[in-house]
Amino acid sequence: MAEYAVELRNVSKFFGSVAAVRNVTLGIREGEFFSLLGPSGCGKTTTLRLIAGFELPTAGEVYIGGELQGDTPPYRRPVNTVFQNYALFPHMTVYENVAFGLRMRRLPENEIRRQVHEALEMVRLSGLERRRPRELSGGQQQRVALARALVNRPRVLLLDEPLGALDQKLRRAMQLELKNLQQQVGITFIYVTHDQEEAMTMSDRIAVMDQGAILQVGTPAEIYECPASRFVADFIGETNLLEGKVVEVWDHHALVLVDGARMVCGAVPEGVRVGQRVTVAIRPERISLHAQPPGPLAIPGIVRDVVYTGADIRYMVRMADRVTVLVRSPNTGNGSTPHFLRNETVYLSWRPESARLLVA
Amino acid sequence: MKLPNKARAGNRSRRASGLLRHGLTAHGVLCYVFLYLPILVLVAFSFNASRYSGLWRGFTLQWYEALFSNAALGAALRTSLVVALASTAISTVLGTAVALGLERFAFRFRPLMDVLLYLPIIIPDIAMAVMLLLFFVLTRVPLGVGTIVVSHVAFNVSYVALVVRARLAYFDISLEEAAQDLYADEWQTFRRVTLPLLMPGILGGALLAFTLSLDDFVIAFFVSGPGATTLPLRVYSMIKLGVTPEINALSSLMLLASIGLIALSGALSRR
Amino acid sequence: MAQPLRTRRDLLRLLILISPSLLWLVIFFLLPLLLVFAISFGQRGTYGGVQWTPTLANYARLLDPLYLRIFLRTLFIAGTATVLCALIGYPMAFFIATRPARWRNAFLLLLVIPFWTNFLVRMYAWLFLLRDNGPINVLWTEGIHAAVAWLAAAIPAPFWEPLLQATSTPLRLFGTDGAVIVGLVYAWLPDMVLPCYAAVERLDPRLVEAAQDLYATRVRAFLRVVLPLTRSGLITGSVLVFVPCVGAYVTPDLLGGARTVMIGNVIYSQFMMARDYPFGSALSFVLMALMLVATVAYFRLGGEGGRGRG
Numbered sequence: 001m002a003e004y005a006v007e008l009r010n011v012s013k014f015f016g017s018v019a020a021v022r023n024v025t026l027g028i029r030e031g032e033f034f035s036l037l038g039p040s041g042c043g044k045t046t047t048l049r050l051i052a053g054f055e056l057p058t059a060g061e062v063y064i065g066g067e068l069q070g071d072t073p074p075y076r077r078p079v080n081t082v083f084q085n086y087a088l089f090p091h092m093t094v095y096e097n098v099a100f101g102l103r104m105r106r107l108p109e110n111e112i113r114r115q116v117h118e119a120l121e122m123v124r125l126s127g128l129e130r131r132r133p134r135e136l137s138g139g140q141q142q143r144v145a146l147a148r149a150l151v152n153r154p155r156v157l158l159l160d161e162p163l164g165a166l167d168q169k170l171r172r173a174m175q176l177e178l179k180n181l182q183q184q185v186g187i188t189f190i191y192v193t194h195d196q197e198e199a200m201t202m203s204d205r206i207a208v209m210d211q212g213a214i215l216q217v218g219t220p221a222e223i224y225e226c227p228a229s230r231f232v233a234d235f236i237g238e239t240n241l242l243e244g245k246v247v248e249v250w251d252h253h254a255l256v257l258v259d260g261a262r263m264v265c266g267a268v269p270e271g272v273r274v275g276q277r278v279t280v281a282i283r284p285e286r287i288s289l290h291a292q293p294p295g296p297l298a299i300p301g302i303v304r305d306v307v308y309t310g311a312d313i314r315y316m317v318r319m320a321d322r323v324t325v326l327v328r329s330p331n332t333g334n335g336s337t338p339h340f341l342r343n344e345t346v347y348l349s350w351r352p353e354s355a356r357l358l359v360a
Numbered sequence: 361m362k363l364p365n366k367a368r369a370g371n372r373s374r375r376a377s378g379l380l381r382h383g384l385t386a387h388g389v390l391c392y393v394f395l396y397l398p399i400l401v402l403v404a405f406s407f408n409a410s411r412y413s414g415l416w417r418g419f420t421l422q423w424y425e426a427l428f429s430n431a432a433l434g435a436a437l438r439t440s441l442v443v444a445l446a447s448t449a450i451s452t453v454l455g456t457a458v459a460l461g462l463e464r465f466a467f468r469f470r471p472l473m474d475v476l477l478y479l480p481i482i483i484p485d486i487a488m489a490v491m492l493l494l495f496f497v498l499t500r501v502p503l504g505v506g507t508i509v510v511s512h513v514a515f516n517v518s519y520v521a522l523v524v525r526a527r528l529a530y531f532d533i534s535l536e537e538a539a540q541d542l543y544a545d546e547w548q549t550f551r552r553v554t555l556p557l558l559m560p561g562i563l564g565g566a567l568l569a570f571t572l573s574l575d576d577f578v579i580a581f582f583v584s585g586p587g588a589t590t591l592p593l594r595v596y597s598m599i600k601l602g603v604t605p606e607i608n609a610l611s612s613l614m615l616l617a618s619i620g621l622i623a624l625s626g627a628l629s630r631r
Numbered sequence: 632m633a634q635p636l637r638t639r640r641d642l643l644r645l646l647i648l649i650s651p652s653l654l655w656l657v658i659f660f661l662l663p664l665l666l667v668f669a670i671s672f673g674q675r676g677t678y679g680g681v682q683w684t685p686t687l688a689n690y691a692r693l694l695d696p697l698y699l700r701i702f703l704r705t706l707f708i709a710g711t712a713t714v715l716c717a718l719i720g721y722p723m724a725f726f727i728a729t730r731p732a733r734w735r736n737a738f739l740l741l742l743v744i745p746f747w748t749n750f751l752v753r754m755y756a757w758l759f760l761l762r763d764n765g766p767i768n769v770l771w772t773e774g775i776h777a778a779v780a781w782l783a784a785a786i787p788a789p790f791w792e793p794l795l796q797a798t799s800t801p802l803r804l805f806g807t808d809g810a811v812i813v814g815l816v817y818a819w820l821p822d823m824v825l826p827c828y829a830a831v832e833r834l835d836p837r838l839v840e841a842a843q844d845l846y847a848t849r850v851r852a853f854l855r856v857v858l859p860l861t862r863s864g865l866i867t868g869s870v871l872v873f874v875p876c877v878g879a880y881v882t883p884d885l886l887g888g889a890r891t892v893m894i895g896n897v898i899y900s901q902f903m904m905a906r907d908y909p910f911g912s913a914l915s916f917v918l919m920a921l922m923l924v925a926t927v928a929y930f931r932l933g934g935e936g937g938r939g940r941g
Binding site: 052053054074075076079080081083085087088089090091101104105148149152 | 532535537541542543545546548557
Binding site for chain 3: 402476487571
């Protein structure tokens, strides 16, 4: 068995002179739920289409199951796709839609019937075989698209923003359902989305893309905890990004001067020198607020705004002259976290490891 | 003092707008009378017992009977149907193919091809008739049913392409990708997905081609030669010989046939 | 939708799709077109054939007052028909657009039914109506005449005599410019109404209200807001009517009698009677040039290509 279900080696795709995908190298493991995450136009859909065979790479190689694809047409690739707007055949019934792939592979009719019923049962659509796609709700159409792809037992299932057209509540439900389904069938899923929360919820690993390039690949926790760049830190979750200058470096730690305040950073990459301009990234929920300075490193500030969102309370705290940071403190309701008012003076503190030093 | 002024103006404008509305309605009704009165009079007089007068002399079906015993007319109808069916079949295949080619691929000479395809639609039919006649005479192609069919295809390709392209513009390309993703090769994708979804457009184009072919008089008049007489040619020579109630009866039947074609196209476009 | 040719296979596919039509149009349209152009510079042979000695004589002959008059008459008839179509069709578009939504399609259908009817049949209907012993003249010489005679007997007055005289002979309707114009308007009116309707339907009624709200009078709201916004439909309709009217052959042939002759009829007689192919070709070419001028003017005036036949 090949090491990777899908592997891209130095793949680039140009449309005219515009690069949609730049020099992407990526390995997706067998049985993995893998997400391509990025803003619209970042090249994630093009990457998926390169794997499906709808586009051919300008440079580089695509391997599926260890086999080089070259200019293999889509209908000879062991992958199936769930399209963004489902692309269900409007002139066919649900049954005919799901049976389409099996018919094209000339399976015997009774075998087709058995497999189609099984697939429809799996997505809980039994009894709707004779409906036309336009007679179904959005959620049902989505399930038909899923059954139509999965019934072929592809080596890899490609999903292009499959939940994009559904409303928020249905989306949440389908996320969990998809994840369960993937574990049940054990097929490799490659999932394209621009919704970071969705990617975090479902994926084993995520590749964050921007402007055609892959910026970071890792598990949701790795990407959230250890963003490799400003873009990743900013795109995944909320982050305070503070510009500063390195004053001192010691043993994976650094002291950074930000707007007159001194901050200790824990996770400092190799090669950071004193005097370098860097960005300090701190998640808002990792900062705690105090009425009295808890230690010598606490930074004073003034509360500029308080927003109550239910699950937590969000403070905008102005440090020194220019820099404002966002602080999120959980609304525990047991009095363990103090509440502050507008214009109150507070002290900010965090564990050094929570302040990440980013060079890019 | 502003208020009463404005109120009076409002009254006046309401009266004017009522006048405008009634005027518009009267105009619309008159227009439809203008469109339908000649046809209705024509049909009514096909049942008139008098042969020559524009005066009503009682109801009769004799002119319809006369039509059905007119062998030359039957032959002309057969020729017309042969020409229409043949030119429709050829132009539907050619027009659909060229529409697919032009909508699916971008290439350098596409604008030129667009112009070549649109010219037969905007050129006056008398000019087209003259061109084709000269061409057939100088290349010594014998005039007849064949030359009519060839000439009809030359303009019908453009009409079919026009209708099919309009349908293709709304075609969701991801449906074809979905088919290919599901192991259908190019031909199967075309057979199972593209063609069935395009069918209403193709049938609409074919129906238009069929109607235009049946309708054409001028081009057939020039390129038919002595042997081939289509229905419009026959009708024309009958009119030239003098107005008779038989022509009224024939016109009424042709009217009925075209209403049937409209109903058919309506049923097609609803699919 | 349209993608560039990426592989040799794409090119092959494109060729298979377009070359049959391309060949057909090149052989049976483009070649004949070039042939007409070439022959228009030739000379009539002794027995009706074509002599290939290049000359401009055929075009010079067009300047003969006889043909100039026919050209002017053709333009006058086509122009009048177009203006009448606009005057009738533009308000008609508003009439249809202001009907309740569920009736609108029925009115549009009623508009296009005559359109699908055989052209000869439609022209014959007018020939039948307008001829000397047709229904209109029967009404005139029998009905109106009898009514005038009855009135004359009831109320004696000197002015009945000329009226009795007038109604005793049929009206001269058939074989006039007027008959040809009526036939052309009847034939092409839907071509004017449909694009106008498309433009009117796109018009946002709130714009008119906004204009009136800004103290525009009814007339000024129409001239400043409605007309400019529906202009494209009017222009498209005018081209769609004018071009076939200039090239009309059947209508003047059937309704114009021997007296009203348009370019189309001259082309016909040059080819089928006089057998002067070169001169007929020159006439055809000038006709196509007129059509081209109208089409180019159309794009200059900012009409919308392709949206014409709604």
